[in-house]
Every structure is written in structure tokens, then in C-alpha cells.
Amino acid sequence: MTKLEDRILKKVYVFETKRTLIESIVKIIFYVFLAGFVILAGQAIYEILMEEGAFDVFQIVGEDIEIIRMFAGDALYTFYQELPKELSLLFLIGVIILSVSMVIVIKHFGAIKNKMKALIHFWKTL
Amino acid sequence: MDEKEIIQKIKNGEIEYFSHIVKAYTSRIHGYVFKKLFEKADVDDIVQNAFLKLYKSLPSFDERRPILPYLFEITKNELKMYYRSHKTTDALDERIAAKEDLSLIEEGDIHDLLNQLPDEQKKALVWTSEGYSYEEIAKKLGRPLNTVRTIIHRGRLTVKKLHTP
Numbered sequence: 001m002t003k004l005e006d007r008i009l010k011k012v013y014v015f016e017t018k019r020t021l022i023e024s025i026v027k028i029i030f031y032v033f034l035a036g037f038v039i040l041a042g043q044a045i046y047e048i049l050m051e052e053g054a055f056d057v058f059q060i061v062g063e064d065i066e067i068i069r070m071f072a073g074d075a076l077y078t079f080y081q082e083l084p085k086e087l088s089l090l091f092l093i094g095v096i097i098l099s100v101s102m103v104i105v106i107k108h109f110g111a112i113k114n115k116m117k118a119l120i121h122f123w124k125t126l
Numbered sequence: 127m128d129e130k131e132i133i134q135k136i137k138n139g140e141i142e143y144f145s146h147i148v149k150a151y152t153s154r155i156h157g158y159v160f161k162k163l164f165e166k167a168d169v170d171d172i173v174q175n176a177f178l179k180l181y182k183s184l185p186s187f188d189e190r191r192p193i194l195p196y197l198f199e200i201t202k203n204e205l206k207m208y209y210r211s212h213k214t215t216d217a218l219d220e221r222i223a224a225k226e227d228l229s230l231i232e233e234g235d236i237h238d239l240l241n242q243l244p245d246e247q248k249k250a251l252v253w254t255s256e257g258y259s260y261e262e263i264a265k266k267l268g269r270p271l272n273t274v275r276t277i278i279h280r281g282r283l284t285v286k287k288l289h290t291p
Contacts, residue, residue, distance in 0.1 A: 002152065004152055004156065004170055004173065004174075005145075005148050005149060005152050007170070007174055008148050008152065008173070008174050008177045008178075009144070009145055009148055011174050011177075011178050012141070012144055012148075012177065012178055012181045013141075015178060015181070015182070016141060016181075110138065110139070111137070111138050111139035112139060113139065114138060114139030114140045114141075115139035115140075115141055116139075118139070118140060118141045118142045119141075121142070122142070
């Protein structure tokens with residue numbers, strides 16, 4: 001390999017290393033904040049529902065199937081009424097974004113692993 | 127291994143396969159740029175930038191297309207940008223500016239004004255008036271070209287300020 005080819009590859013690897021590092025840091029910060037928000041929102045919703053005793057409506061689960069059929073709709077409607085709407089919506093959006101992000105990361109995991117391997121190998125052998 | 131497979135592997139994160147592309151095309155691209163360029167010292171930079179741009183564009187590159195024509199397109203664009211940034215107007219500007227600076231001032235005053243400038247500015251202005259190019263002055267001062275431009279610009283401003291009553 002000529003010196004010029006070495007310099008080209010080094011330039012490419014320097015660029016890719018910087019890009020990967022910046023992307024990783026940004027993504028990690030984003031996921032940590034999002035996960036933190038989802039956990040806190042979930043906890044807050046749970047506490048609100050506990051205070052209001054909203055979970056009591058699910059006591060019908062232990063009843064006969066006929067009673068469940070008759071009152072399941074009412075129980076769910078009552079539970080829905082007691083939900084903090086805005087916070088629940090934000091929680092749901094957070095969960096959806098987090099899930100989609102996780103699916104994307106899992107889908108590209110092979111490529112990310114290969115790239116990391118190549119970068120580490122390059123900088124080790126330099 | 128054909129180009130299509132190489133590109134697929136790079137897209138799959140196996141970036142070490144980019145070395146196949148570099149090995150295959152560096153000499154051709156280098157030869158092309160070398161023929162086109164007057165300033166031979168910049169050939170390597172242009173070749174490196176062309177390959178880096180190719181690498182950056184690979185994620186959206188259609189692997190059914192051949193790489194070489196695309197790489198030549200990138201190289202041509204790099205050359206265009208190079209020509210644009212190296213338009214040969216510097217020398218003329220320098221001479222005109224030097225004349226403007228020093229011809230409007232009386233001979234005796236010039237030395238007094240120059241003596242009031244910091245050493246680097248003084249040297250740079252004197253050398254400009256003697257016809258040296260910015261590149262030559264940069265070499266003489268051991269400073270980067272852009273810094274020399276700034277030094278000369280500041281020197282001229284100071285001379286103007288000092289000369290205007």
C-alpha cells in the first residue's frame with residue numbers, strides 16, 4: 001500500500017471515528033433522557049392512580065365471567081376517566097419512541113458491531 | 127470480490143473493505159488530478175478529499191452502479207472547488223494594494239509610519255511593496271498564509287489610521 005493510500009484510509013478512519021463517537025454520545029444522551037422521562041412519568045401516573053384508588057376497578061377480575069362481561073366496559077371507562085390525560089399521552093409517546101429506537105438499534109446492531117470492530121482494529125494496528 | 131459486494135459490506139459496517147476501493151482507484155485518480163493541476167503539492171489533498179467524499183456518500187450509493195465514474199465526478203467537483211478557491215487574482219491585488227498603500231504617502235513619512243507598526247506587520251508591508259507574494263511572505267515569516275493576510279490587512283489599516291490627520 002502506498003503512502004497516499006495510507007493517508008486516504010487514515011483520513012477516512014479519523015472521519016468515521018469522530019462521526020461514530022459524536023453519534024454514539026448524542027444517542028446515548030437522548031436514550032438516557034427519554035428512558036428517564038418514561039420512568040418518571042410512569043411512576044407519577046402510578047402514584048396518581050394509587051391516590052385516587054383507580055386500581056380498585058380491576059377487582060372485578062376476580063369475579064364470575066358474567067359479571068366481568070357486564071361491568072368490564074364501565075370499569076375501563078372509570079379507569080380512563082381517572083387517568084391524568086396529558087401525562088399519560090406523553091408517557092405513551094415516550095414509550096413508542098423508545099420502542100422504535102430500540103428496534104432500530106437491534107436491527108442495525110450487526111452493522112454497528114462490525115464498524116466498532118473495524119475502528120478498534122485500525123487504531124490498534126496503527 | 128466485485129464492487130457490489132464491497133459496497134454492501136461497507137454499508138454493513140465492515141469499513142475495512144474501503145481499502146479495496148482505495149487500492150483499486152488511487153493511482154488512476156491521482157494520475158487524473160496530476161494532469162489537471164498546476165500546483166502539484168495540492169494533488170494529494172484533492173485525491174484524499176475525493177475518496178473521503180466517496181466514503182461519505184456510500185450509505186446512499188446504489189451498489190448496482192459502478193464506482194469509478196462516480197469517483198471521477200467527485201474528483202471533478204473537487205477540482206472545480208480548488209480552482210475557485212485558487213483564482214489567480216492574488217498577485218494583482220497585492221501589487222495594487224501595495225501601490226495604494228505606499229504611493230499615496232510621502233517617501234519620508236513611510237519610514238516613520240512603518241516604524242510605528244509591530245515588527246511582523248512592518249516586515250510584511252515592506253515585503254509586499256517589494257513585490258513578494260503572500261505565500262513567499264508566509265514562508266519568510268514562518269506563519270500560515272491566512273495569518274499573513276490578516277497581518278498585512280491590519281498593517282494597512284494602522285498605516286491608514288496613522289496617516290489620516
